[in-house]
Amino acid sequence: MSEKSKLIQGRTGPWEIVLGLEIHAQVASNSKLFSGAAVGFGAGPNEQVALVDAAMPGMLPVINRHCVEQAVRAGLGLNAQINLWSRFDRKNYFYPDLPQGYQISQFKDPIVGEGVVEVERDDGTIFVVGVERLHLEQDAGKSIHDLDPNFTYVDLNRAGTALMEIVSKPDMRSSDEAASYVKKIRTILRYLGACDGDMEKGNLRADVNVSVRRPGAELGTRCEIKNVNSYRYIQQAIEYEARRQIEILEDGGSIHQETRLFDPTKIETRSMRSKEEAHDYRYFPDPDLLPLVLDPAWVQSIKDSLPELPDPKRKRFESQYGLSHYDAGVLVADQARAAFYEQAAAGRDAKLVANWTVNNLLGRLAENGGDIETSPIPPEDIAGLVKLIEDGVISSKIAKEVFDHMWAGEGTPAQVVEKFGLVQITDTGAIEASIDKIMAANPDKVEAAKERPQALGWFVGQVMRDTGGKANPAAVNEILKVKLGL
Amino acid sequence: MSDLTKLTLKAALAGLKARDFSSVDITKAHIEAIEQARGLNAYVLETPDHALAMAAESDARLARGEGGALEGAPLGIKDLFCTEGVRSTAASKILGNFVPAYESTVTSQLWRDGAVMLGKLNLDEFAMGSSNETSAFGPVINPWRRSGSDAALTPGGSSGGSAAATAADLCLAATATDTGGSIRQPASFTGTVGIKPTYGRCSRWGIIAFASSLDQAGPIAKTVEDAAIMLRSMSGHDVKDSTSLPVEVPDFASYVGKSVKGLRIGVPKEYRVPGMPAEIEKLWADGIAWLKDAGCEIVEVSLPHTKYALPAYYIVAPAEASSNLARYDGMRYGLRAGGPSLTDVYEESRAQGFGEEVKRRILIGTYVLSAGYYDAYYLKAQKVRRRIADDFDQAWQTCDALLTPTAPSAAFALGEQSDDPIAMYLNDIFTVTTNLAGLPGLSLPAGRDAQGLPLGLQLIGRALDEGTLFSLAGALEKAAGFTAKADRWW
Structure with missing residues (x-):
């Protein structure tokens, strides 16, 4: 795909889409990031909840070594810098499916730093996407709004499950590239066993940052589309969002930085909250946890064991x-x-x-x-x-x-x-008999073939038909050539 | 048999082991004493049935010649420790009638060693306060009164219930916690001994969090040796608390009575604050003299960043608290108030559930962590914290422990400082530094002021060197000869 064909034609000229993705991949683990509660699909509501997941008073998180190992594996698989010193921060906000009132994440010092991923487009050409960082964080629980007209129900089974957030640089220029990048990340994570990549279950999903600009111009203002969980939706959301932004710009308007939701039934994005309404998450280092210090020998042993x-x-x-x-x-x-x-x-x-x-x-x-x-x-x-x-x-x-x-x-x-009875006929006698029969019935073709050896193919086809396709084509060719004197 | 409540923990343990009396005997004596002392408001929950059942089990073990280090000893538990099947409130309305399904690590270790729980002790709400006046259950009354006055005094805070109960013989000893002085200042106000050990010495698992990087459990007891016995049972590495230290627990009591000859005692000049009562100056001088007599070398040291400790503390502690207390949202346990919308429930539950001081600290903490303010406040405070720790490291080049007053005053009257948060915060001026640096600090009663109120001295030690503090405290205890008890008026 040439650079030019990735551009979108607007009423007033061509536009370039600039895309950056934040992929949330659930860490393949039997237990949660900071508790021993089981992780799994299909358990009854609130059956996989440890005391710390429900934020009972006085309960404390303890890091799950297996999840750390998976993040390191993922980082190595993304050719990324492994940070031997990293730290967990609290991201503070109120929501009923966030029992602690904060998500434990890594804000300033992630476990994995910059990396690069080579991605192939459908036409076989290669592009490179920079990985900004990969960090570990807790997932929230699930709010269920449609069980009751008046109440929202909360299922904490997912609360505290380990996620890896993989943040790309704004290196993609089309919805196809974005989808190819997610596919590539998914493949790598599945190879490593770090994430099962099951997008239907939401175990791999992406936040897509979309902006548009005139080719070669400065980066435009971006909008973030939250939680898109299939390749098709990612593409649809980007296409819609880019068109929306172009229309606004071509009408002389400007883009406001905001968070948007993709509606897969209407195939459109909708505003969720503007920058002004954005949460102040009041990040600060989680005082319940020590900095995460990795032994270089341990990292090396993980590296040595990569598939x-x-x-x-x-x-x-x-x-x-x-x-x-x-x-x-x-x-x-x-x-x-x-x-x-x-x-x-x-x-x-x-x-x-x-x-x-x-x-x-x-x-x-x-x-x-x-x-x-x-x-x-x-x-x-x-x-x-x-x-x-x-x-x-x-x-x-x-x-x-x-x-x-x-x-x-x-x-x-x-x-x-x-x-x-599909055995091939290699018995030259049977093939010869068939050839003789066909030659006898088509003297004109025999004459023609002697003048024009290309006509040999017609005989091969006839023989194959006569033998129900069971004749060995190499043998047929050879015998025909002798018989036709070619 | 009511004399049994007057025993020290050590003497009681010896009597129990010798079968001079039973655990049920001494537990009953305490239950009676508690009933008679309800006017002190030290207990927010009495658990006599629970206590007697535990005592009977202890007696059975003692009869078999078995039993742990605290076998049969009735204790009071600060209501910040979650106790399985027993209401745990942090003295806050927001927890309502919360009954944990789990036992804190520290209390489970006490029960492992055979101790008996008498009930849950009053405290400032979420341990935020220096006078016990922020408790949703009302303040604890100090058993001590000024001579010739019946004005109700504060026992200090936040472990006011633990200190008052220990001073009034309503338990042999009590658990407490200390985030900025909450063990040591109440101990000082009530003539008891309290130690905040090195950060990480005691597990925080199951203790309702105030400020995670500062909170540390410790005992309040009648004597230095009793405190040492308690601390041994309370301490130990716990894999459930990532900040718990993987170190052995020494036999702290074995340090009490050890010679302190040759130890170098630092006297930090920055702790001579303007307006400090002359009696406290004198007490400090007495302490210095006693240690000199015991063979210590006295050196003046400088902790130049001391003056920034209190402001830094009142940024770091509220910041952590604002986040730690976010879980009290009316959703899963405790108080739930408000109307049909989610925001109503949040706002009303928290408005009705939290008291004024807790709200003040949540607001301060939220503010200092906000975008645009984080660097100027929180980050700066963390840098100050580092400098304060460096000051101590510097001091340890020339001395082995520090001697300071515990608090800038004796117990004050209830209501006297409650309208002035800043005056109240100044109570922690000598104690917060050790929390910021994670060091052990011990307060012991060393004298009385002109009105007969107890005054405490504080010893600060190197990280994990509680042993030296117990040796020094033993020497001071002996020299001070503080044996006074509050006259019983309740």
């Missing part, structure tokens, strides 16, 4: 398996896919396995709304299928039919071939 991340894995897939950049990208987008692929490719024609995995299996899964975890075909069956092709037992065309049977759960590739 292979998507970018290096993709490069390895390209060089080790000879895969196209695209196929490698599709396969490493998800750790389970990559593992599936590597299992299937062992000892086989790796490119062929990639074709079958990317084009057939993932394609079919996507049509059915699934991914590799829900695949009805195990990796060894993809390997088996490719082996049958390699061995010339079946043709690529037959393989598609075999694949359909495999998808339907009708057995391993060998069983399917056996059951449905």
Whole structure:
């Protein structure tokens, strides 16, 4: 995508969108950031609440080492500075789902500093997003407004759950770039096991900062759209918001810094509060907690235990398996896919396995709304299928039919071939008989082919049709050439 | 058997162990004394049934030759400590009839060691006050009176109930807390011994928070040795409090009676404040002389940032309090007032639930943390705090402990300072520095003023060096020979 095509055309000329994201990722952990209460989906209301989560008098927070480790892993995965000294601050505001009256967060001294993420656009070009910081903080509880006409109910199960907030620099210029960036962050976090990335459950969500400007001009005033939890919503919210801001500016107005909400049913953003109404959070260091001091040896041991991340894995897939950049990208987008692929490719024609995995299996899964975890075909069956092709037992065309049977759960590739009689004909006698029959019936074509060798293809097609696709195409070609005297 | 209440904790423990009397005996004696002393308003909740049940269990253990360090000893508990199944209020209306489902670490350690709970002791609301007058239950009356006067005096605050109950023999000893002087000033006003240990020595878990970086639990007791016995049980590392120190607990009582010969005692010149009563000047001089007689070397030291301590304290403590008290919002426990809207509930619950002094401090704290003021107030105060700690570190180059008066006056009359917050805040002038620096400070009674009221001296020590304080306090206690008790008028 060229720089120019990212611009939005307004009535008075082109505009550039400038985007920065704050991604809130729930830390994959069995217990909360400062309490031993369980974290999990599906528990009854207020069943996962420790005394400190409910802010009972005299209760104190104690940092969860596992959550700190996950934040460090995430920081390392984002190629970011790990701060060996960081601190927790209190962000003070009143709300019923915030029992303490403050959120414990990291304001001034976050655990992770600057980093960089390489992100690929849909057209394969790369852009770089700077990470400003990553910090740990508590999630709030959930206010439920629609259970009763007069009352709001509060569920504190989520209160105190650990979040990582990943703040980007304003380095994105289109809604596509923003979505690609979130995808990339999600992939990295899932690789690291630091966050399950489940956006439907709200375990990964983003606040999007949107501003517009004339190309090359100073940054415009931004509006922050809170809590957007799908790629599509992120894109829709940005598109709407950018248009809204452009219209205001083109009408001679100015943008007021404010916090906005995205309404996915109306596909629009609405003002939540203006800068003047913004809370004064009165941040100050939480006196219940000591500064978080990390042992460099511990950080190093975490670094040493990191899994292979998507970018290096993709490069390895390209060089080790000879895969196209695209196929490698599709396969490493998800750790389970990559593992599936590597299992299937062992000892086989790796490119062929990639074709079958990317084009057939993932394609079919996507049509059915699934991914590799829900695949009805195990990796060894993809390997088996490719082996049958390699061995010339079946043709690529037959393989598609075999694949359909495999998808339907009708057995391993060998069983399917056996059951449905799909073995390729390599018996030259049978092929010769077929060729003779076709040549006899089409003397004109035989003459033509002798003049114009390209016409050979027509015969190949006829033979394949005659044999129900079971003839080995290489054998057909060879015999035809001899018989036609080419 | 009412004599049993006159015993020191140490003597009572010996008598219990020797089976001279039972825990039920001494507990009953205290329950009776408490009933007769309701006019002092020291207890906000008496738990006699609870106490007798605990006493009976202690007696059973004692009969088996078992029992912990405090086995069978009836104690009073400041109502800032959460006690499982027993109403805990911080003397605030906002907590209403809050009954915790948990026991504070400090009190659970007392029960582990066999102590008996007589009830919950009055205090300034959320421990904010120096006269116990901010309590929602009304002030505690000091058992001491000026000679020839029946004017009601303050026992000091915030641990006024703990001090008065100990002074009036309504418990063998009491738990207390100290954020800026709340153990030591009441001890000074009531002729009792109180120690605020090193920050982190006692777990804060289960103690209703006032200012987290300053709050520290400690005992109020009748003698130095009693305070040492209490502190040993109250102390210890607690993984539930991140600021609790992972250090061993010494046998503090073993330091009492140790020679103090050769110890260097610093006398900080900045603690000679204008307008200090001559009697307190004299008491201080007496203390210096007594320690010199005991073989100590006296050195003058300078703590140049002392004058900034009180302003810094009255920024840091309210800042933390404004945030710590945000949880009292009428949502989950305690008082809930107001109309149908969320804002109504917040405003009315907090307006009705908090008293004037608490509101004042929440407002001060909110202000100093506000955008645009944070650097000028909170951050500056933290820098001052660092300087004050540095002053002490400097002093420790030339001395082993400091000797100062505990408070700038003897107990004053109820109502005398309650209209003047600044005058009230000045009560903490000699005590806040140790809270800001996290150091241990001990107050012991060393004399009486012309009107017969007790006066205290304060010893300040190095971090985790409570042992030296107990040795010095033992020497001073012996030299001062303070044995006076308040005449019983109640």
